[in-house]
Amino acid sequence: MSLVERVLTGDRLSLARLLTAIESGDEAGENALDELYPYTGNAHLVGVTGSTGTGKSTLVNQLTRHLRQVGLQESAGAEPRPLKVGIVAVDPTSPFTGGAILGDRIRMRDLAGDPEVFIRSMATRGALGGLAERTRPVVQALDAAGFDLILIETVGAGQSEVEIARTAHTTIVVDAPGLGDEVQAIKAGILEIADILVLNKADLPGAERAFASLQAALRLGGPPDQEGAWSVPLIQTVATEGDGVPTLAEALARHHGYLTRTGERERRERSRVEAQLDQMLRQRLKEHFLEGQPDGRYQQVVERVLARQISPQQAIVELMEGLP
């Protein structure tokens, strides 16, 4: 059996090997991805994002336990079904790595022993290429390997969160009291990418005030403009205790239903594929173009624009001259 075939049968060791090949960017990994691509598209991709230390990993752990033990009710009247869960932790500090406190490690251990849970940590700090470009193939491999739901945890503010939201079907934004975060979140436009908003650490002082300001901020966004449109729920959790996790799982199931019912999932998939192809095509065309140019010509043109000898428009006309 080939590596790809073994991945498709759910062999964990082969999956781990494949992910290493993919992350190192070698050709075997790329070829495997091409072969796996027809088997992707089934997983529900869920981004979990927010400022550092808000409790994302703890919440991801608890949510995963819930999805394993209770499952998700995927449509009205259906029995909840335990899901196979993949976790991709991007730039993790804890508890996916050594930084974990003891309690977190113990919690992680029972997840780690579960054959239907797969956890992959990715370091991206200092890595080349955008976050979405580097995360996407890893998520695709997990998708092809048959994980029903893939949680993608990212730290950071602004651009990387927006990128992840673009790759995910559902984006959970996690906030916590006491960071002045509710104000920051509003400023950074993070609320706009949230499909589900979580105020974690609801046990801490200041939780009520944070809840009120998040609620006010959501209301500022106004009610959904059409009937049947998604209205972002605000959920309080205490991830360390698992409080609020069933409510979060329920919101996730509802959003999944909403995406499917309204055709929004297809729309998101389509715009994602278009954006990806667009970006790859630009990159390729530019590389191809530059290969056809005499050495240093492009740089010379840049210099002349900098020296105000020609305008950017004139530069393009000049570079394009002689092309079919």
Ligand SMILES: Nc1nc2c(ncn2[C@@H]2O[C@H](COP(=O)(O)OP(=O)(O)OP(=O)(O)O)[C@@H](O)[C@H]2O)c(=O)[nH]1
């Ligand atoms: N009081 C309280 N502490 C919590 C809660 N959830 C998480 N914590 C603690 O907050 C700390 C950070 O939790 P993590 O889950 O590592 O947070 P994170 O957002 O994943 O952190 P980064 O990945 O570093 O951004 C840990 O010490 C957790 O035990 C909560 O609901 N209440």
Ligand SMILES: [Mg+2]
């Ligand atoms: Mg974390």
